[in-house]
Amino acid sequence: MLKTVTLKTALLTTALGLALAAPAAAMEKSEFRVAWSIYVGWMPWGYLEDSGIMDKWAEKYGIDVEIVQINDYVESINQYTAGAFDGVSATNMDTLSIPSGGGVDTTALIVGDYSNGNDAVILKGEGGLADLAGKPVNLVELSVSHYLLARGLDSVGLSEADLDGVINTSDADMIAAFATDDVEAVVTWNPLVSTILEEPGATKLFDSSDIPGEIIDLMVVNTDTLEANPDFGKALVGAWYEVMGLMASGDEAALTAMAEASGTDLAGYKAQLASTEMFYTPAEAVTFTSSAELPTTMVNVAEFLFDKGILGEGAPSADFVGVAYPDGSTTGDAGNVQFRFDTTYMQMAADGAL
Numbered sequence: 001m002l003k004t005v006t007l008k009t010a011l012l013t014t015a016l017g018l019a020l021a022a023p024a025a026a027m028e029k030s031e032f033r034v035a036w037s038i039y040v041g042w043m044p045w046g047y048l049e050d051s052g053i054m055d056k057w058a059e060k061y062g063i064d065v066e067i068v069q070i071n072d073y074v075e076s077i078n079q080y081t082a083g084a085f086d087g088v089s090a091t092n093m094d095t096l097s098i099p100s101g102g103g104v105d106t107t108a109l110i111v112g113d114y115s116n117g118n119d120a121v122i123l124k125g126e127g128g129l130a131d132l133a134g135k136p137v138n139l140v141e142l143s144v145s146h147y148l149l150a151r152g153l154d155s156v157g158l159s160e161a162d163l164d165g166v167i168n169t170s171d172a173d174m175i176a177a178f179a180t181d182d183v184e185a186v187v188t189w190n191p192l193v194s195t196i197l198e199e200p201g202a203t204k205l206f207d208s209s210d211i212p213g214e215i216i217d218l219m220v221v222n223t224d225t226l227e228a229n230p231d232f233g234k235a236l237v238g239a240w241y242e243v244m245g246l247m248a249s250g251d252e253a254a255l256t257a258m259a260e261a262s263g264t265d266l267a268g269y270k271a272q273l274a275s276t277e278m279f280y281t282p283a284e285a286v287t288f289t290s291s292a293e294l295p296t297t298m299v300n301v302a303e304f305l306f307d308k309g310i311l312g313e314g315a316p317s318a319d320f321v322g323v324a325y326p327d328g329s330t331t332g333d334a335g336n337v338q339f340r341f342d343t344t345y346m347q348m349a350a351d352g353a354l
Contacts, residue, residue, distance in 0.1 A: 026224035031064045032232050034219070035080055036089040037073040040190070040272040041113040041217040043258035044243045045069075045089060050257065057239040061231035065239075074098075080220075086232065087221035092298065093144055095220050097305050100321050100338035101312030107226055107340045109233055110219040110240055111285045117275030118190040119148050119215060120207035122197065124183065129156045129205050132185055134164050138177050139187040141168035144215050147304050149187045151214070152206035178202070190272050191264065212277070213288065214297045223340060237345040238354040241282055248280040282349035289343050290326045298323050298339075299331050 036045035048054040049067035058065040068085070070076035080088035081099040087109065090098075099106045123131065129152050139145040146166070153159055160166060169177050171192060177183045178196050185205075186196065196202055208215050219236065226233050246254040252266065259269030279285035288294070299318075305311035306318035315321070322337035324330050330337060348354050 026222065026228045028228050030062065031066075032086045032225075032229070033066045033068060033084070034087040034221075034236070035068050035070045035076040035085045037070050037076050038262050039073075039089070039217065040118065040262065040269065040276050041278060042089040043262050043269075044112075044240065044247070045219075046261050047254060047258050048239050048243055050261075051243075051254070053242055054235075054239045057235040057242070060238070061235045063229075063231055063235060065232070065235055080104075080222075086225050087219055087236070090218055090220055091144060092216040092218060093147060093301050093305065095218060096298070096301060096321060096323070096339055097310045097312070099220070100323075101305070101310070101315065103312075103338060105223040105338050105340070106220045107223045107342050108218045108289070109221045109226065109342065109345055110237060111216060111279060111289045111341070111346070112219065112240075113217045113276050113278040114213050114288075115144075115189075115208040115215040115217070115275070116212060116277040117207050117209040118193065118272065119144060119188070120193045120197075121149060121152050121185065121187045121205045122178070122193070123185045123203045123205050124178070125201050126203060127205070129153065130158065132205070133158060133162045135184045136164045136167050136182075137185045137187060138167045138169040138174065138183050140171055141166060142308055142310055145187040145189065146308070147301070148206070148208060148211070148215070150304055151211050151300075155206070155210070190275065191268070194271070207275075209275070213291075213293055214300065216297075233345045234348065234354050237282070237349050241349045244278070244280045247278070282346040285346045286326075286343045286350055289341050289346070294341065295323070295325055295329065295331045302332060 036042050045067050046069055054065055054067055076088050077090050077094055077098045079085055081102050081104050095106055137149060139149060171188060174186055174188045174192050175195055178186050197204060255269060256266050259266045262269060279288060302311060303318045306315055312320050319332045321339060322330050322332040322334050324337045324340045326341060326343045
């Protein structure tokens with residue numbers, strides 16, 4: 001899962017895009033575009049488009065919704081931020097840092113899942129997290145891998161300063177890098193994790209199941225667009241939970257289509273789903289999004305982003321961006337709320353009101 005924020009690319013591209021292409025005040029419209037990229041929890045978006053389920057729900061509300069696959073995950077978020085799309089699949093961390101940090105008011109319309117083992121810290125040889133002290137660690141810098149490492153180190157009283165540096169390594173090069181003598185530890189995501197752990201001597205030290213609920217996968221939409229066009233939210237949510245129902249029932253045709261689209265087979269896709277806490281029902285998603293733990297998670301994420309200098313250009317503190325929750329509470333700057341967790345439409349799905 002390519003969940004990465006590169007400082008120059010994300011911030012500079014976002015700033016340029018906002019300056020050149022940001023839309024004026026949102027208005028009522030009938031055509032919408034949503035972007036997504038390949039990851040186990042986002043494969044339903046491709047299936048929604050290919051199966052006609054999205055078209056069915058869009059027609060119900062008299063609108064048109066185009067779902068577009070973007071191969072570069074960061075680019076998909078940048079394009080959304082610049083106004084080319086009305087929604088995009090993104091993690092909580094990347095939503096906070098790119099669109100919300102860039103001043104685009106964004107709503108988490110669908111909370112789809114959280115990583116529950118898909119991301120991992122792996123050591124070459126025997127040992128524990130404390131043994132990372134003095135060693136270099138290879139990862140995609142400023143990504144959820146970087147965040148996972150920070151959380152793991154903190155759990156044993158260490159910080160990045162205790163390492164012999166973090167080496168920025170492309171996910172495309174991670175498996176080959178681990179095979180070299182110079183690489184002692186890596187942090188990455190599935191399916192790379194599964195492949196690397198097959199190597200003799202590879203030891204998993206920490207994974208996202210150790211910080212459950214912190215790496216969250218979302219469908220986020222422009223807040224102003226949603227407010228002006230509630231039927232857009234209803235159609236997206238209705239279509240999403242129809243596919244969730246298919247997945248929960250074990251529909252092999254749907255699951256096989258998603259597996260093939262992600263470059264694996266049915267068994268491989270099911271293995272990835274096993275380390276993904278999917279919210280197959282809207283009630284589950286509402287419960288998670290309304291939990292007391294979510295604000296704590298977002299504070300941790302904001303502090304990490306600020307520490308790395310990617311919480312919005314010129315952010316004076318970790319509280320720079322305000323985040324609002326379903327109960328009306330906020331973290332960060334309540335006067336600069338740019339990220340909203342809203343259960344309205346998921347609750348409508350749970351109530352059978354779509």
